[in-house]
Amino acid sequence: MLSNTKMARYVLCLLLCILFTLPVFGRNDESDKPRQSPKRAKSIRGIVVLVDFPDKPATIPVSRAENLINTPGYTEKGIGINFRDYWLSVSRNKLDYQTDVFGYYRAPHPTAWYNERGWESSVELTAEAMKWVVKNNPKYDWDALSLDHAGTLLAVTAIYSTRIAGAGATHHLGKQFVAPNGVSSGQSVGSTLRDFKDKNNSLFTILHEHGHMVWGWPDLYNVKGGRGTGDYEVMSGNNFRFGPPNPSFLLKEGWVEARDIAKDTAITLTENGKVVARYVNPSNPKECFLMEAKNKSHVTTANLTAERGLMIWHVDETVSGNRGIDGKKMSPTDHYRVSLEQADGKFDLENGKNGGDAGDLFCPGKRFTSTTKPDSHWWDGTESGLGIDKIEFLPGGKIRFRASVKAR
């Protein structure tokens, strides 16, 4: 539950995604708290209201928007998966995220009116659109919608027909909308399915913002010259190049399990599987290395830069996110919350050279130890003792490696 004042929560929850412009607003990552209640729910239900404008009438029919959000198996050009199947897939079939879609609500003003007034006006617009849903759907079962820990609606989303101020962001809607059953909104997402320059629809914005709204995940892109977790992750990425949530988020939601490394051992992981290997810092339980076997066969991993390989993540949950960090410093006090150890030792994601390249994954012949570059030191500079070598690609989509632990 968040105890901030309403205004503070506006600021806390105001976000902007990376699309084709650099982010203008950031999220204050202190609000990195899971909102979903009950945690690890098998299914959740949210609501979407489609909104268009007198000068930007809808181009995506309601039925198509419904398909993109809520129809299992639906795909279209440029989008290999729909919103519901994305969450089903990344949760390893543990979460069925259903959404009721209503639309279109015609905004009373043209887009310029909202852009002149800024993001607050789009939050008011979402509240107006939700009141329109109430008025036109007297039989709708508001009790079926999922709630967060605070007892407010978990997932309210407005999808605008074009980008306006406040689209591509998560806001606090609060009591600006109270459902007929007396339940008020918590956070709400303002989103689009197609941005200015897009030829095809994209789910990036709505998926990224739901990462904030429903699970409280922080931004992993970077605005200080780096690329954060680059094209590999949904909390960084961009409209057409993004991936699944990184394994620290998957673990938090119980969507994958950790196999903890305590002694020298050979580990076999299934690619895109349900288990990741973990090595935790005994001096800082919030810091760990996570080893994940991946291949690009699935639509959510299609942007992987190698056919297959081991991804080694360095996670420090004492850091709020990647957004405002000077990642180039890679020092005890300036480092990403979630870093991908790039096997080529070039640190392109920290230096902003690219959002990921073919040298990033650990393949046979590559090692990760206290003396390699990158090395396996903890962020305070001490040796972690972890070594990863003897990486082998096995048939059947499995990767085996040796994890060694040097006595500290």
Ligand SMILES: [Zn+2]
């Ligand atoms: Zn964001």
